[in-house]
Amino acid sequence: MILLQANQIAQQFGADTLFKNIQLEISSQARIGLVGRNGSGKSTLLKIIAGIDPPDQGTIAKNKNVSLGYLAQDTGLDSDKTVWEEMLEAFSDVQQIEKRMHELEIQISQAVPEDENYETILNQYDNLQQEFAEKNGYGYENEMRSVLHGFQFDESFYDKSIQTLSGGQKTRLALAKMLLQSPDILILDEPTNHLDIETLSWLEGYLQNYRGALLIVSHDRYFLDKVVTEIYEISRNKMHHYKGNYSRYLDLKSQQLASDWKAYEKQQAEISKLEDFVAKNIVRASTTKRAQSRRKQLEKMDRLERPQGKEKAPNFLFHIAKTSGNIVFQLENGAIGYDHSVVSEPINLDIKRQEAIALVGPNGIGKSTLLKSMIGEIPFIKGEERFGTNVTVGYYDQGQAELNQNKTILEELWDEHPTTPEVDIRRILGSFLFSGDDVDKPISLLSGGEKARVALAKLAMDQKNFLVLDEPTNHLDIDNKEVLENALIDYEGTLFFVSHDRYFINRIATKVVELSEDGSRLYLGDYDYYLEKKQEEQELAEYEKSAMPQEKPKPSGKQNFAHSKEQQKQVRALQRKVTQVEEELAAADEKINQIKEEMTLPENLDDHVKLNELDQSLHTTQSQQEDLMEQWEDLSLQLEELETGT
Template structure:
């Protein structure tokens, strides 16, 4: 079923065209990725589709009462209530139904069933009960817990005020609430911002099973490959449609360009022949009529436009003045953090020339802190750091804090390289798409993508042999990411980088280092290899736990053998308790499902006393479930503390 269509939509800014003749169709199960350069109008088009802005030309039609959820870039929740209450707000209608059902149950117990009022109450209860079951009324709290867990919010966050959380956390909460609301059309503008790799993987899986339609703008190519099944591209003010995920779109786009060139060249050949015939034969009496016929044919011909390839891209090149030695950097027994607050410890690095190492781990683990500790901007809490011979460091800061807001783009580079001729500075900036008067723009007025290109231009001018990059693809559109990737692949030096862009990691990384609170772990491959090894580790761990042969690490220190033995005993008791609680929770969940199924049976639907009895039993089971869940959380926390 078609949910929404836009036809010949245009957005104008005076005489300037942002886009025009936009055609887009959204079906009930569509999975659409909208791609294009920064500034092409993707976010503007989303706002038009969401009804926030109106088109200057064209029409938008949608089904009656279509529910649309729209999440803008970096739009976090602003609320003075708690996280839990804010999530409950997504189920206001369901909770109102729940309250009304309790009222009706009380009325049924006091009314004469055969009376007109009794029959009215029973009918209302019957209809409301059916709707309540359809809208997951018996399990919405479990659904909230599941979604919050997916976004890395555990029970300790539930009673925190939303306004006290960080901007990134509020952005994740806004997305969590929208998923709980389940609109028929979910419109997401850069939903992967502020998400670590683990959360990204969870979100991909969730969206793959989403019941409504999806329209997504994202620069995360790995995410697009996993989630979308069709691509709309905005380029040169126009829109093109491709079936398939992002990788398939790239293939189809290349194939279409080749076909367009073939058709164009064929038509040009026909035109040349016709024009040549007209030129040679128009003046001859014997062939004038045929020449005139050819000329009319030329006049009527609908001429194809010359196919246009890729739009102009940055031309990034990282050179080195002098190669480093084979050993670039070594760190032994590293410990990082702030004011004796340890973020991660037991960190080992052994970086060799031409390594390209991706540093991964959850948000807040200290990846950026480790980079700054390597740069000696933040002191190590512990450990020995050693640089190799002839190592020169280049650093890309994801926040571009080193850029001077009051300077022009030209001055930003020229002040650091005052002996370099202006023409050479302008040439470098031109390769990063800053030309003419663009170089006189003030840094503070630039977009995120423009600031990123300035920072990369500065990095390219320094010719260092060891690049340390903190989220280098943030703010870059897909084309710019691909250019950066190619430049780094061709780079003759060494790279250590932090990125949540898994597509980028796959193309660049020769090794992956995972950072955790307790240690660093090295994986000799790209992101896909790293994930395969993590899966193998998880399967092995599950097998060891199943066979009860998992070896517990014994902490070094002053613990006596008896203390360690007693701790092992407590751990085994907790493991058995957790296992039993999980079995009990599964059993109650199955019992509730069976009771809900019974409520839908014809015999019970017509027996309202039976429905009330079943509902009472479900309420009791739900209370038991919540109690068991609290016990499970407490036992799990105790076990985690003992294991650490």
């Protein structure tokens, strides 16, 4: 069912056209990703679709019974309430139903069956009870706890005033409340900003099972691959639609470009042939009619535009002035923190030349602190650190604190390299898309993406052989991320970086270091390898926890290992079956609700044949649901017995 349509939407920005002729359709259960360059108008379009801003042209048609929720990027809750009280507001309608049910319960207890209103009260109560159950009235508090836990809020936060929380925590709470409100259309602008990897993974799973439609702007390609099933791209003021996730969109876009070029070249060859015929034959009496016919054919031809491919992107490389020794940086039994308060220890690092190492871990664990300790901004609380021979360090700060807000772009680079000719500085800035009068813009007036490009330009000019990068992809759109990735892949120096962009980590990292309260742990692979190893560790830990010591002779090491691996294999197989049955149960439940809705449609109420068909389908599906429920209970029991060893 179509929930919302955007028809011929256009928007101006001063004298410039931001976009035009935009067509977008949101159906129930849609999973839409909206992508495009920074400044292409993605956030503006979301506000128009959400009804916040009017379009200059075009219309938005929305089903009047459809609820819509919109969350702008970096929006934080501003409330005097506690965390728990604020989350409860998402279920205010459920609480009203619950209050009315209690009132009716009192009336029922005081009434007698002979009263003339008794049946009416009972019917009201039954209807309210059904609505209460449909809106998760019996489980909404558990749902609140689950969502808050997913966003890293444990019970110690429930009674805290929102005013006392950090900006990042308020942003996460705003997203949590929006998810709990569960609108039919959920519109999110950059929801993954400032989330750590654990929270990102949880959010992906939650949105995959979201009952409504999703429209999401995100520069997180890994997230888009996991969540969305169709892509709308804004490019050169126009909208293009592709079916599939982000990776599929890239393939389809490439195929479309190749097809467009083929059609364009074929038409150009045809045009050239016709024009040549006209030129040679228009003045000859014997062939002039045919030449005139070809000329008319040319005039009526719908000429294809020349395919333009990708929009202009930065084009840069990171060079090194001199090569370092094989050992770049070593840290033994390090500890990081502030004011002698340790956040993480022991930390051990052994970074070799040309390695690319990603540092991951939850927010607040000290990843940025570790980077600043490595470059000498914050002293290590304990540990022995040393740099290798000829190591020169370049540092990228995610907050761009290294940039002087009072300088222009040109001054920012030229003041640090005063002997470099201005033409060379301008050439380097041009490769980062700053040209002409752009270089005279003050740093303070730049967007986040522009500041990021200035910081990267400075880094490129410094030609250091060891780059320490703190969230280098923040503020960059997808195209600019790809350019940065390619530059770092070709970089001949050494990389140590913090990033929440899992796609970026997969492309760049040769190793992953996980930081926790218990110090550092090294994984010899990319992000997917790290995930795989973490899953194996979790499964082994769960098995060891469930395998209580028995009063039986201990098996040998080989027997114990073989038994452990076999049991883990059986557990995973059963877990997959349980998950499959749960998905089938959810599908059956959705089908039952759909049939019930169809039975109440006006066109079906008077159609007894149709109603009979729907009723039979309902009974069949309910019977299937009961069978699936029995399977689920049986499989769950088997899984519990296997995990506990009973």
